[in-house]
Amino acid sequence: MFKTAAIQSAGLGMDTGIFHAAYGKYAEKAIKAVNQEAWRLEQLLSYFIPTSEISKINQSAGAKCEQISSDTYEILSRSIHFSACSNGTYDATIGPLVNLWTYKTTSEIPESEKVKEVLPFVNYSDLYLDPVAKTAGLKKNRQCINLGGIGKGFASDKFLEIFRNYGIKSALTNLGGNVAALGSKPDGSPWSIGIQHPRLTDSLLGVVAVTDKSVVTSGDYQRYFIDRTGKRRHHILDPTTGYPSESELISVTVVADNGTTADALSTIIFITGINTGLNILKGFPGTEAIFVDKDLTVYITAGLRNSFHPADKINIQIIT
Structure with missing residues (x-):
């Protein structure tokens, strides 16, 4: 039914690693167009490019x-x-x-x-x-926009649009951990997306099985330094305090219908914490989340009950 998968790792782009996989007659052309789109969006939206x-x-x-x-x-x-x-x-x-x-x-x-x-x-x-x-x-001089926390999710949505325009029904795109799945695998099974363990390098909390969904994780382990007092200072800043957020969460994964929503909500909930985050999720029907707190307790929303598969020795609590 499908031609051999066209798989391409595009190396670095948008200040991260980019990977695409697509299946179908025009998969190779689609991936080429998606790589061109990544370059175009970066020229428009990058905080680091003076002419953007x-x-x-x-x-x-x-x-x-x-x-x-x-x-x-x-x-x-x-x-x-x-x-x-x-x-x-x-x-x-x-x-x-x-x-x-x-x-x-x-x-x-x-x-x-x-x-x-x-x-x-x-x-x-x-x-x-x-x-x-x-x-x-x-409004004010010295103000400036930085689209971290939404830009990669937005780009992944644009990539999937291009895949669809080429008639692709099965594809996966990954921008530095921002994953978006188009359809299912060619054999009809869901895509399996690994969720990084926030404290164990090269280990997973588990995998989430998705079809036509975006999966984005925000965590305190991706970019950080340890200050003189031994405190971890991660890159997710709370705009109300000016400092890295301290919500008791160390990782939040959001599963949503599109990458923009998943990207923004993973950042928001990481900062707000579980209780406020759950209230915000109510405004986005069909959106689910995985939370990990400082004690490494893993909580998942009820909609992931049958699709999140924890790794060995990882216990989960389901939020009903």
Whole structure:
């Protein structure tokens, strides 16, 4: 029924590793188009590319609005939606804080006065979008947008659109752990997505079986340093405090119908904790989650009862 799978590891892109697998007559052409799309989206949305539309908005902060593409408008609009439904727990204007926490080059925490200084510039309500003119702008100078926490999920949705346009019914894309599955495997069985154990390298908590779903994990083990007091300082910042979140969770995996939702919600719930996170999940029917707390207790929502398969010696508690 299917031609041999076209599988391609595209190496680094969007500051992470990218992998695609597709099955079908036009799989090879589809993967080529998806790789081109990854490059195009990075040129539009990257915080690190000075000529990107996001960078232009940042450069014009407090001065003027910038003309933007429909893709940039879409992701910014979705960002504002998730900010509103989480009371600002997710905030695309977190850029000034991200700039202070330089995980790749230092193991020192920023001075508290510097954190206090930039906190007022983190405010999603200062992001202006004009749906008619297709423009975007920031109210104050020094404000800046950083799409970490939503960008990779958004890109994975665009990749699946391309696969569908090529008639592909079975595909998988993985952007640094942001996984999106199109359909099922060619044999009709679900895709098995491994969930990283947050404290054991090269070990899994288990696997979740999915069809037509996105699976995204946020954890304190992906990017972090240990400060002078021995405290782990991870990269998921709480916009309300300016510091890495301390919700008692060390890993959150969200399974959703699309990557944008899974990406944003995994970040939001990691920061809010289980109780508030469960209330937020109610606004997204069909979306499920796996939580791991500091005691390595694993909780799953009831919808994953039959699809999450824990590894040996991993006990789970089902949230009903």
